[in-house]
Amino acid sequence: MWIYVTFIVTISIKIVYLQTCSNFEDGIDRSGPWYAYIQTMLSTDSCCNLCNAEGTRCQSWVFVRAGGTYAPGCYLKQNIPSINETSTNKQYCTSGFKQTSLIMSGRCAYPGGIFELGIDRPGYNYARLLSIDSHPACCAMCQLEGDKCRAWTFIRNGAAGKESGCLLKNQIPPISNVPCVACTSGTK
Numbered sequence: 179m180w181i182y183v184t185f186i187v188t189i190s191i192k193i194v195y196l197q198t199c200s201n202f203e204d205g206i207d208r209s210g211p212w213y214a215y216i217q218t219m220l221s222t223d224s225c226c227n228l229c230n231a232e233g234t235r236c237q238s239w240v241f242v243r244a245g246g247t248y249a250p251g252c253y254l255k256q257n258i259p260s261i262n263e264t265s266t267n268k269q270y271c272t273s274g275f276k277q278t279s280l281i282m283s284g285r286c287a288y289p290g291g292i293f294e295l296g297i298d299r300p301g302y303n304y305a306r307l308l309s310i311d312s313h314p315a316c317c318a319m320c321q322l323e324g325d326k327c328r329a330w331t332f333i334r335n336g337a338a339g340k341e342s343g344c345l346l347k348n349q350i351p352p353i354s355n356v357p358c359v360a361c362t363s364g365t366k
């Protein structure tokens with residue numbers, strides 16, 4: 179019995195740990211201080227795996243391909259810098275962060291958070307994240323972004339005529355009068 183319990187706990191810890199390499203964000207530059215730069219890392223997977231292997235010391239990473247003005251390679255970071263939407267190098271960047279950093283509590287709690295279900299707040303997007311797969315996680319990402327993020331709309335996959343994903347906004351757009359079943363929004 180105890181062996182069984184231990185086994186379950188170990189499996190769930192492993193799953194939390196491993197999922198950090200499934201949320202790559204192409205075209206997102208999280209510029210900010212890094213603690214290690216590895217020039218010889220040649221893929222996003224190896225960069226993410228290295229961040230995982232570093233444990234809690236590494237919270238996020240940016241992998242840079244050749245072509246821009248940044249030196250190509252893998253940059254490991256001790257925090258999660260906010261998204262640099264004006265970066266002229268973003269098309270050469272892929273970023274990732276530890277999923278466990280998204281704290282779904284307070285107004286982002288699920289259930290019980292302050293969510294505008296079926297509400298679209300179009301406009302003022304400064305980033306669109308495709309790796310975020312729920313409205314509480316989109317809310318938590320807006321929290322993580324600090325003052326820069328004022329509001330968000332999460333649009334589920336497959337909504338007709340809508341781009342899906344977590345849309346982060348640098349101002350609070352008014353609520354659209356067009357109903358959107360696939361949308362959930364929130365403000366700060």
Ligand SMILES: *[C@@H]1O[C@H](CO)[C@@H](O)[C@H](O)[C@H]1NC(C)=O
Pocket residue numbers: 209210262264265266267
């Ligand atoms: C964003 O990236 C640009 C380079 O494209 C850089 O000059 C600027 O300092 C960055 N902003 C922040 C907040 O890091």
